[in-house]
Amino acid sequence: MKSYGLLIFIATMTLVLSACTTPAAWKSIDAGGSQYANEYYTAVLPTGWMMKDADDTLMISRDGPDLQRIVIAYVSLEEALSDEDKKSVSKMLPSELADKFISELKSSQGFDLPSLTILSNEPIPIAGHTGFKLHLMYSTDKGLRIEMLSVGFVDEDGFYSISYSAPAIHYFANDRDQFTSVVSSFQPK
């Protein structure tokens, strides 16, 4: 599972957890219409936001990634299973997938997120599958509390995750509905 986790986290967690940005340029969502589609999935994105699309990962934000960001990531099973790990990701139960997601989140930071708290962890129906929905919170070194929602599931093609993170004060509640809308509209191809 090592490479699998690595793939997910290089693609996703650096974007979700930090202000680290990819070389791709930001562009307005309105310019291309709110219906987003790539090779792997479609989703309706919030109008008035900006998007940055790189490889298999999409990041969107309205006021800047430090204030709110939604990251959608895809990893093909082929990639996920092309490592030493012989377990079949597609057969993982949603709770195991959630455990794996938390594990990768923690290990990617090497215990550097000791404040990480799991506020809730529950199954969620998404795009005809049962996935996981995690509500997490952690504090930065300067004491800023960040809340994060992550939804993930696996189908016969790959692993999909949609994560929303924002400062707990003011920002998180502000755009939570936007995240819910993106999740509701999400469809793998």
Next chain:
Amino acid sequence: MSFRRIALILPVFLAACQTGSVEHLESPTDVQSITGEEYRLWHAASEFDEKLVRGHYLYEDAELKRYVQSVMDKLYPEYKGVIHVGIINSPDLNAFALPNGSIYINTGMLSRLENEAQMATVLAHEGVHFVNKHSFQQRRSLKQTSAFSLGIGMITGIPALGSILTISSIYGYSKDLEREADKEGFRRLEKAGYDVSQSPITFQYLLTDVETLDIKQPYFFSSHPRLEERIESFSNLAAKADSQTGSSYEAEFQAETSNLKLELLNDYLEIGQYKSVLLILKEESARKRYPPQANYYLGEAYRLRDDEGDVKKSVDAYLVSIAAVPDFSPPYRAMGIHYMKHNEPDKAISYFTKYLELSPHASDIGYIKNYISKSQSMRGK
């Protein structure tokens, strides 16, 4: 230069330094008269303490903290209220003293020990570094940026624990100062009535873990040569000890640290380090240092490794845990998932139901209800 390189190089650099002449603390009231450079070092240490709190790096178990502090107070009764012990939430083998009297011990270190006398050995050693102002001595000898302020200066942004652990590694003092800490720490152990024969065993345990787990960290208590030095030093001191009687307080220590030990195993699994759990628990002698619920974590480690024969090993370990502690719910959940995946819905439902009965407010209750429902639908097929 990367952090790690600094961490690796600095102890070597420090060890080669000559120490300056610095007066030790003669009494706790001496701390009120510190000035100048020493005061600045004290202040920097206090800022470091605050960063640990703000960054949530401390293991917040009031009862355990009280217990560890009580052991320190027993060793250094005259410094009660001056030396403060904190527990850092990190699996790494480390403990260190700051120049302001804050002494930190990692959860990883505590979980490896067997009894109170062994913990006291580590605390007594670290206490000498504070009382004898070793960090100040080392700083003066460097005549440039101190190791301590270097560490503090590095703590910027998130995540910061890497920096914090770097600081710990920096606290490998010269051989002379470490021997001084061994010798005077040993006297404290004797005076407090501890079984001093446990002191070399402390470092032997740590060395075994370093070797078994192939730990390559540069920290003082996970450095192979440094641990060998401690074993030799404490063995010599124990052989010459006036009294060979004393208490190890094993039962007290086990009672106070059993939750911590299980949490550490869980932490390893949570970050995907199942191999560490297998290595820690593979020997029956090592398992004796852990509560019987550790068998559940062993089972999880086998499940995650998933080599040939591991399914059976995991189930066997879950069953050992259930037999030893029938009220501990996690192995029931694991057994339920096992049977669900092996198309035995009746057994799966039975274990899931027991899990919910024991943990009606479990955070994963939504999943388990979903699995029960799925298993029920499997019955008809």
